[in-house]
Amino acid sequence: MDHFNYKNGELHAEDVPLSRIAAEVGTPVYVYSSATLARHFNVFQQALEWAPEHLICYALKANSNIAVLKLLGDLGAGMDVVSIGEYARARAAGVPGARIVFSGVGKTREEMKLALEGGIRQFNVESEPELRALSEVASGMGAVAPIAIRVNPDVDAKTHEKIATGKSDNKFGIPIARAREVYAEAAKLPGIEVIGIDMHIGSQLTDLDPYRQAYAKMADLTRALRDDGHDIRRLDMGGGLGIPYKRDNNAPPLPIEYGQVIREAVGDLGCEIEIEPGRNIAGNAGVLLSKVIYLKEGEGRNFLILDAAMNDLIRPAMYGAHHDIVPAIEPAPGADVSAFDVVGPVCESGDTFQKGTQLPSPDPDDLIVFRSAGAYGAVMSSEYNSRPLIPEVLVDRDRFAVIRPRPTLAEMISREALPDWL
Structure with missing residues (x-):
């Protein structure tokens, strides 16, 4: 569920018409719904109500705007970070x-x-090597680093190869067959406190069975490590639950169903539970709002050229990912539609969002909306072709604020410098 709906014939973010944001902020622009972010976080809270101790650590890599983080943090979210920049x-x-x-x-x-x-x-x-480096850093500071070791269970997550993380040929984690010896080493190192186990098998999972397989291995490992004398009291189950990018497809499993899988696998171990959802919280909480520049007739096909490009939303070019594309003005029932290749202005053939998309024939300056763009959209954007990063807007009921402004060309260029000899 999200809060982007047609009202009075026009697509709104909560109670704000997207045309108003386009008029005041310009396009292209990312628009996020506070109500959707909050709802999705709270659904995960409900899914883990059975666990007396649990923490939902939002994965910043999905959308790291500090306004989004503030909203979720105020609701009680923890944060899963993968760089010191995300930590900051x-x-x-x-x-x-x-x-x-x-x-x-x-x-x-x-x-x-x-x-x-x-x-x-x-x-x-x-x-x-990371474990030993952390030991040296922590002991050198007179500190103790609490750790969970990420264990790779060699489970096929049945997702895109570029976002699978739990197979033996992925770069992540320690092979589960070697986990006990690595934990034994960790227990002997100064500056290290072993507190738990971490496991994450991939992103955009639409089937719960890979979780069942991985978490069964996690439960067995927990018991084995406790037998070895380790105080395993926290289990980080990872994240990766998928979202419905296509409105007409079967929906992925619900968070409540995912929470039940966790309960069945490890609920009897008495451990604190952590999960790391990112996409499932932010994905359907955002859209990319764009404007038509030109309609171009090609050889046997029509092109819809937008002011948004692959540098603004890289997922289709990088992963072959789908986003539902809809007009901001609600089509009349039974309106004629035509097939368009929806493309951007970047000088790459890869700057193609979709081919053969059925849309009512638009006019230049009409607004076009990419749904489910709240995750891995703005965070993966770039200034390729010297196109400025686009703004981000957060909506709350009938009000909105720019939470990342569009830089001017002068501001973008001012970050660079000429050496003295030029």
């Missing part, structure tokens, strides 16, 4: 270090030091 964003949004989990395969010693100084809930350690 979470802290700037008012989230305490005690609710921040630091994941990622390439943490540097400087990042470890800064996180320990600022406060951290735990490090999710992904390799033995």
